[in-house]
Amino acid sequence: QSALTQPPSASGSPGQSVTISCTGTSDDVGSFNYVSWYQQIPGTAPKLMIYEVTKRPSGVPDRFSGSKSGNTASLTVSGLQAEDEADYYCNSYAGRNNLVFGGGTKLTVL
Amino acid sequence: QMHLVESGGGVVQPGTSLRLSCAASGFTFDNYGMHWVRQAPGKGLEWVAVIWHDGSNKYYADSVKGRFTTSRDNSKKILFLQLNSLRAEDTAVYYCARDPGEGIWNGFSHWGQGTLVTVSS
Numbered sequence A: 001q002s003a004l005t006q007p008p009s010a011s012g013s014p015g016q017s018v019t020i021s022c023t024g025t026s027d028d029v030g031s032f033n034y035v036s037w038y039q040q041i042p043g044t045a046p047k048l049m050i051y052e053v054t055k056r057p058s059g060v061p062d063r064f065s066g067s068k069s070g071n072t073a074s075l076t077v078s079g080l081q082a083e084d085e086a087d088y089y090c091n092s093y094a095g096r097n098n099l100v101f102g103g104g105t106k107l108t109v110l
Numbered sequence B: 001q002m003h004l005v006e007s008g009g010g011v012v013q014p015g016t017s018l019r020l021s022c023a024a025s026g027f028t029f030d031n032y033g034m035h036w037v038r039q040a041p042g043k044g045l046e047w048v049a050v051i052w053h054d055g056s057n058k059y060y061a062d063s064v065k066g067r068f069t070t071s072r073d074n075s076k077k078i079l080f081l082q083l084n085s086l087r088a089e090d091t092a093v094y095y096c097a098r099d100p101g102e103g104i105w106n107g108f109s110h111w112g113q114g115t116l117v118t119v120s121s
Helices: none
Strands: A009-012 A018-023 A035-040 A047-050 A064-069 A072-077 A086-093 A099-101 A105-109 B003-007 B010-012 B018-025 B034-039 B045-051 B058-060 B068-073 B078-083 B092-098 B115-119
Touching: A009 A018, A018 A086, A018 A105, A035 A064, A035 A072, A047 A064, A072 A086, A086 B045, A099 B045, B003 B092, B018 B034, B018 B092, B018 B115, B034 B068, B034 B078, B045 B068, B045 B078, B058 B068, B078 B092
Parallel strands: A009 A105, B010 B115
Antiparallel strands: A018 A072, A035 A047, A035 A086, A064 A072, A086 A099, A086 A105, B003 B018, B018 B078, B034 B045, B034 B092, B045 B058, B068 B078, B092 B115
């Protein structure tokens, strides 16, 4: 199963909005609403930010939002803050009892 | 407060075995499916395995199928990952993670701190 495709890097200034894409296929992102996003600060465990494409767990700021169109899911961070600088990973159910991650995107707050 | 604590990592030689544990607390363990996810040094995340809340179903990534086995002891609230025939490419931090309670394939809501497995001769 191939990994989902994410841009290796993204950046924005404080207060701006940044969108990170996650491109899969009709076998994974395009077929299921089981898309989730994770924030990982180097040296620490990942943290769930979005699940089921658009749902935000308790405690995650509403500056984080998710969406999906066709085979591509997206994570948008609005009102960028310095603390948002981290690596972000998408994940999708890929059918046949399999889950697949994206390669990760390093978000830099300028 | 929910906690997941992995243990059992270490340095092992290729071809040998290792058993990882994940001790759970702060939630009703036998209500949730559990996953293993790994991350090679400097690399991205890779899903490894899942086990149903009652242990009735287990599925694995192709990269570990036939070599790794996951199991759980609900009475002790412990999740296990048996790693056999280890290869250099299995070197990674191994995380246990819980499903969010809204579908076992719906991501990973809580994570442990990870345990490092290094396979080297």
